[in-house]
Amino acid sequence: MSEDDAIAAPQxxxxxxxxxxxxxxxxxxxxxxxxxxxxxxxxxxxxxxxxGRVPRRLSPIFRDRAELPAASSLDxxxxxxxxxxxxxxxxxxxxxxASRWVNAEIALFRRLHPERPVIAALLRGEPSESFPAxxxxxxxxxxxxxxxxxxxxxxxxxxxLARLKILAGLSGVALDEIIQRDAQRRLRRVISIxxxxxxxxxxxxxxxxxxxxxxxxxxxxxxxxxxxxxxxxTDLRERLKGVGRLDVLETVNARALDYYAEQADLDAxxxxxxxxxxxxxxxxxxxxxxxxxxxxxxxxxxxxxxxHGCTAGGGAGRSGADLRPGAERVLGGLCDLHAQEAASGIAxxxxxxxxxxxxxxxxxxxxxIPS
Numbered sequence: 498m499s500e501d502d503a504i505a506a507p508q509x510x511x512x513x514x515x516x517x518x519x520x521x522x523x524x525x526x527x528x529x530x531x532x533x534x535x536x537x538x539x540x541x542x543x544x545x546x547x548x549g550r551v552p553r554r555l556s557p558i559f560r561d562r563a564e565l566p567a568a569s570s571l572d573x574x575x576x577x578x579x580x581x582x583x584x585x586x587x588x589x590x591x592x593x594x595a596s597r598w599v600n601a602e603i604a605l606f607r608r609l610h611p612e613r614p615v616i617a618a619l620l621r622g623e624p625s626e627s628f629p630a631x632x633x634x635x636x637x638x639x640x641x642x643x644x645x646x647x648x649x650x651x652x653x654x655x656x657x658l659a660r661l662k663i664l665a666g667l668s669g670v671a672l673d674e675i676i677q678r679d680a681q682r683r684l685r686r687v688i689s690i691x692x693x694x695x696x697x698x699x700x701x702x703x704x705x706x707x708x709x710x711x712x713x714x715x716x717x718x719x720x721x722x723x724x725x726x727x728x729x730x731t732d733l734r735e736r737l738k739g740v741g742r743l744d745v746l747e748t749v750n751a752r753a754l755d756y757y758a759e760q761a762d763l764d765a766x767x768x769x770x771x772x773x774x775x776x777x778x779x780x781x782x783x784x785x786x787x788x789x790x791x792x793x794x795x796x797x798x799x800x801x802x803x804x805h806g807c808t809a810g811g812g813a814g815r816s817g818a819d820l821r822p823g824a825e826r827v828l829g830g831l832c833d834l835h836a837q838e839a840a841s842g843i844a845x846x847x848x849x850x851x852x853x854x855x856x857x858x859x860x861x862x863x864x865x866i867p868s
Contacts, residue, residue: 511559512552513616513667514582516602520592524620524649528588529560531660532667538678541670548583548614548669555667558586561602571601579606584667585615587644589627596629603631607642616666617644618659723770726753730776753777 513532517525533556544551559578571579579585585606593599607615619627624646632644647662648654654662661679665672729749757774760766766774 509583510581511557511578511583512555513558513584513586514579514602514606515558515560515586515588516593516599517561517588518590518593518596518599521588521590521620525560525588528618528660528663529558532556532558532663535660535664537664537668537670538682541668541674541678544670546669548667551668551670555664571598571605575602576605580609582606582610582613584613585610586618586663586667587615587629587632588618588620589622589624589629589632590620591622591626594627594629600629600631603629604634607631614666615642615644616663617646618663619646619648619650619653621650722756723773726756726773726777729753730773750777 515525515529533554535555537551537553537555541551542553559582561575561578579602585603587593587599587603603615606613615632617628617632621627628644633642635642645662645666647659647666649656649659653659658676661675662672664670665675668675754774754777757763757766757770757777763771763774
């Protein structure tokens, strides 16, 4: 038994043997991962080709990671891998052409498997300076064997087409069919991603519609609530005033104040809402702008006696005319502390002009509490 027969004894264990110079280790790693992870299109799997039945994946592919700097011949594991590989894939570059180990691997593979394909992947440089000598060496018949070449240079095949050429050479499937099936799969992937994006956009649009509807419903509820408060401060108050039963409004006014206290930001409320809140404080004559009562506060309600046993600041002597929206009338019947709060709220509203702002400033100046 010859030495070559002893080496060739193992059955094929690898789809291909990847031969490269270690100067090209990064490119070798990328190509190795892509080839082993690439899923051949389902319509091609199982088809009969000169290379046999088309597998789902081209794995495993042997990739040598040993430097072999001190050896005088190829490592025994490398020789066994070459003997058990169905094809040889050579990464060609000026460094690979100068590598004795790349040339030795090509020579041994061709000696062991003269009928099996040798695929050259040109990474950089011209073929004359990048193809190892063993790759273009004449065979026993004296003819130069042209390798299957995939040109990775950007101005030639480019990365994607070069990879598909290698795939076609290793699987035995025609390059045109590989390109067509790969393009169809890419198109289906783009369509799927586009459809998913459309679904997400539709869902977000529906959520936006629901949010707008919820906001409108909240605005409508606020409008109805403030319409009810306006009714209490005008028509209902006049009717109860006519029968001498303004005390009935105490609980209703407290609930109205609770409604305003639950608002997240009073400064964001419209001017008429702030004015209506101040009128409720005016009408209550002793309640705070928050749900809690202020002890010892007795605001003067126009046309009535001081409540809770204290005097009002600035409201004495005023007539019991009908309450109506107006800055002086709203602020005039409040005690100093409540008037100061109302005046500060009015002053905080940006761009507010007219008698409401002027009345707020005047009432703040009359208060004993610094503004």
